[in-house]
Amino acid sequence: MKFYGMLGSNLLWASLFSLFMAGPALAQSNTANYFQLGLGNVADLGQIATELGVNMAGPLQIGAGNIASISQLAEDAGFNRASQFQLGSDNLASIVQPASGQGLDLATQFQLGHENVSDLGQTASALGRNMAGQRQIGGGNNASLFQLAEDEGFNSASQTQLGNDNLASLVQLASEQGINLSTQVEIGNSLTAIMEQQSTGNLLSTNIQILTGTNNVAYMAP
């Protein structure tokens, strides 16, 4: 009996060890990088990950008139990570990230130059989490950010712009005890900042707008 007891105990630990080691291997990951140097370049990326899947993308573009677009879909606790870096003028950067089932979206956009446009959209359902940051340095830039979280979702967003004649728009929607956190910082003249938060059965909403300079307009609708 002692022998079988020890056998069972060891088999149990061996099984648990095998399950533990096999677990992480189930997560499938997609990784893509772009490096583009020049004018009028286009980088377009689509990624789909399922069941604990991981998507990672990091385009880098140096030049003017470049376009970088990323679309990432993660299902069932999927994880999306996207970073866009553009150095130059007249560039367009866009990110779309839907995640479902406790999915996590992380996105960062950075643009250095003039007349740049950043668009970022994130949706998460069922305990999903969205986190986004937009940074623009230069004049005449436009940054827009939209986040939707359903069923105890979590939204966190920050926008920072340095320069004149910039526009920043931030919209967050949450339902059923969702959480919205947002921050906008603009430094310069002739700036426009728009922030809007909507939620049903909301648990927490905080928003901060900081504008320094002259001829600036701030709009907040929590």
Add this chain to the structure above:
Amino acid sequence: MDYLNRYLGLILACGTLALFLAGPAMVQADGNQLEIRHLLGGEDGQLGTEDWALEYLEGIYKKDFPEKDSEYYYKVNGQYLVVLFNIAMDQGQSFGGSIFEFHEPERRRQTQSYGNNFSIIQQVGNSSVDTFATVSQDGDGNVGIIRQFGPH
């Protein structure tokens, strides 16, 4: 029986460790699909035939990627273009494709240059196979498209 009991734990631990170490090597990259199409502006690409270039490149890729399925070499305007298909690591953890040019004078691979390049990479992984892709382009008017899909 006491002797067996004493060493049973060690035997099972060694067996479990052996299974764990053997596991990844048993995973095959079945069902992977990788399509790389490169549309060349102007002339049609032709397969490179210079032995020295092939040997040099294969040496690089055999070192970096122990198991490879196929490679294609194009020579356009004096430049080699290297396209890799279905590079599956022996442990089945990753595969991917990259597109390079081959710089003849210095006998090295380099990123795409001269502009107006168009690259499409489509990868389909499975539950144990990750996908990885890089597009490097230098010049104006380049288009790079990557599609990566997990298991369906």
